[in-house]
Amino acid sequence: MTFTWDAKQYLKFSDQRTRPSRDLCERLPADDGTIRKALDIGCGPGNSTALLRERYPHARIIGIDSSETMIESARAQHPDIEFAVQDATAMEKLDDDFDIVFTNACLQWVPDHRTVIPEMLRRVRDGGIAACQFPETISQRTHTIMRELAVEPPFDQYIGSGGVRPYCHLGGDRFDVRAYYDLIAPMAKQVSVWETTYWHALAGYEGVVEWYRGT
Secondary structure, three states: OOOOOOHHHHHHHHHHHHHHHHHHHHOOOOOOOOOOEEEEEOOOOOHHHHHHHHHOOOOEEEEEEOOHHHHHHHHHHOOOOEEEEOOHHHHHHOOOOEEEEEEEOOHHHOOOHHHHHHHHHOOEEEEEEEEEEOOOOOOOHHHHHHHHHHOOOOOHHHHOOOOOOOOOOOOOOOOOHHHHHHHHHHHOOOOOOOOOOOOOOOOHHHHHHHHHHOO
8 A cells, every 4th residue: 555645634643743853853952053954854844954944044954755745845835945755765965964863753664774774874974963754653552453354344445455654663563672773872872761751631532543543
């Protein structure tokens, strides 16, 4: 099944979806004039990229996403930021002198992390920062129910035999922190890892369905 992103549907929960990006952005260094160039991978409609612009108003901020629809929305809402249609699997085409490379809730959809993540880190200049957030929701009850129903009638005729698209974590169905640490540590001077749980009050079952229609 091919997934088509819908920026309007995604932004129905803009505040909730932006919260992890905001928290991650707060962990970045304050603006002291040394951050001149930042990249947002999987920028979507630009809500996360706008946070980088707020934090570093004088830096060159670039957002990339594989979805033309998302990039169109981002350009319309944030004309002061550079956006480009670019797949995260082709990061070798990007510059390698970014002060900050930022990505939120993107790489779980991108396969081959043992290749993609080192390539992402190579986009960062020496002394720069890579800030990456992965959602760890695959074991939540909502996802379990979706996977169970997706292969049953009548849903299977709409979703296909493959069911709900899986995350591309190194650990398969579960996020393997050790595997990512072992992958990243040889390329980094320092690695910080933490976990945050976000709770969202949604309007019943219909609200849950509306949320997942955007992802």
